[in-house]
Amino acid sequence: MEVFFIKQELPVNEQIRAASVQVIDEQGQKLGIMSSKEALAIAEEKNLDLVMVSNNTDTPVCKIMNYGKYKFEQAKKEKESKKKQKTVEVKEVRITPGIEEHDFNFKVKNARKFIESGSKVKITVKFRGRELNYTKLGEATLNKFIEELSDVATAEKKPVLEGKNMFVILSQK
Numbered sequence: 001m002e003v004f005f006i007k008q009e010l011p012v013n014e015q016i017r018a019a020s021v022q023v024i025d026e027q028g029q030k031l032g033i034m035s036s037k038e039a040l041a042i043a044e045e046k047n048l049d050l051v052m053v054s055n056n057t058d059t060p061v062c063k064i065m066n067y068g069k070y071k072f073e074q075a076k077k078e079k080e081s082k083k084k085q086k087t088v089e090v091k092e093v094r095i096t097p098g099i100e101e102h103d104f105n106f107k108v109k110n111a112r113k114f115i116e117s118g119s120k121v122k123i124t125v126k127f128r129g130r131e132l133n134y135t136k137l138g139e140a141t142l143n144k145f146i147e148e149l150s151d152v153a154t155a156e157k158k159p160v161l162e163g164k165n166m167f168v169i170l171s172q173k
Helices: 036-045 067-084 101-116 129-148
Strands: 020-024 030-035 049-054 061-065 090-095 120-126 153-155 160-162 165-172
Touching (some): 020 036, 020 049, 036 049, 036 061, 049 067, 101 120, 101 129, 101 165, 120 129, 129 165
Parallel strands (some): 020 061
Antiparallel strands (some): 020 030, 049 061, 120 165
16 A cells, blocks of 8 residues: 655645736646636636646746646655665674784675675774773774775775774775
């Protein structure tokens, strides 16, 4: 079951307060400037709605159309455009400053896989206890990580120390 939310934004029928309006019929033909009562009578005669499409001129522009169908089509288009949007996912890889070579290579391999699948990768170095005195070691580890992935990714900015963690975000080239 599909649900469409119809939000009312344009003044319709009796909501139009202007004395005179420029009218466009359902085929797109200009009917000229007339009073809003006359335009509303023409719309009701055709079993359609009078919708104000532009209010920024001296005489507002109104169109004769099926407003319910118009709003349904707008909601459908909006839903389709949301389907086509791709959200960028941020995956996190956590390491320590004194990471061993095998573990490091394993983490690099995983990060490479994440980047190639289109995600961004946040590499976090977690400092525990006295390791916080050796932030240069953590920065060197991050720079080595960036260098290993330089063929597929670029760092968005330099490594940042935030509390007990230092991190950098890599995105696809």
